[in-house]
Amino acid sequence: xxxxxxIEGSPNKGYSASIEVCxxxxxxxRLAHPDHEIHxxxxxxxxxxxxxxxALAAKxxxxxxxxxxxxxxxxxxxxxxxxxxxxEADKFLFGVPLWNFSIPYKLKHLIDLISQKDVLFSFDxxxxxxxxxxxxxxxxxxxGLSYTSPGSLTPASEFDLQRPYMETWLKFVGVxxxxxxxxxxxxxGPEGKVDRSRAxxxxxxxxxxx
Numbered sequence: 001x002x003x004x005x006x007i008e009g010s011p012n013k014g015y016s017a018s019i020e021v022c023x024x025x026x027x028x029x030r031l032a033h034p035d036h037e038i039h040x041x042x043x044x045x046x047x048x049x050x051x052x053x054x055a056l057a058a059k060x061x062x063x064x065x066x067x068x069x070x071x072x073x074x075x076x077x078x079x080x081x082x083x084x085x086x087x088e089a090d091k092f093l094f095g096v097p098l099w100n101f102s103i104p105y106k107l108k109h110l111i112d113l114i115s116q117k118d119v120l121f122s123f124d125x126x127x128x129x130x131x132x133x134x135x136x137x138x139x140x141x142x143x144g145l146s147y148t149s150p151g152s153l154t155p156a157s158e159f160d161l162q163r164p165y166m167e168t169w170l171k172f173v174g175v176x177x178x179x180x181x182x183x184x185x186x187x188x189g190p191e192g193k194v195d196r197s198r199a200x201x202x203x204x205x206x207x208x209x210x
Contacts, residue, residue, distance in 0.1 A: 002036040004029065005089035009107045010097045010142070011044045017186040017196055018095035018142035024200040025093060025138065025181070028207035041085060043106040049078050051113055059116060083114040091210065092137040092175070094166065098144065101154075102161040111169060120173040130174020138179045138206055139166050140199070144187035179206050 006026065010016040026038060049055070058072035058079075068076060086092070096103055114120055122129050141163050147156035156163075163180060170178050183199035
């Protein structure tokens, strides 16, 4: 059974552009793939643990081959449990609103927790290997203003730490096939509505072939 993991990054359930476009993507995906499973991970409902002293000690114990203490083992088991849905899924959909030029802290928190050796990647003397190889992702990037319009006050070359971060991380953990859907000007009334409609149409088209 093909499984899709949808990671919802916005707490703004009533007005979020990223959620609206992701929901449109999933509606089209369900029509095209009625036998596939879709699982949702709402980062604002997920009790993410701290990457505390025990987790950090467990990380370095694993790197050195030192046995874990009971507290370290518990901390590492939590990390592996959070990463398990990423191994179980075949495809990913991320809803990523722009926060301070980058991604929401809840999403960064999750990434910091699960991006560990022998959890989402491995390495040896020849380099790093992502452990999510063969999977694919679609990422919805929502922005209040525009990074891409001519004359933008926040040009992507200087301000965009959102899409490059996500694409770099996904590639690092082995996901090479990544489709991006951008919805901009979400704060600008009519312009924002036009951009949402365009992004929804793009989401429908990508979802049918995803």
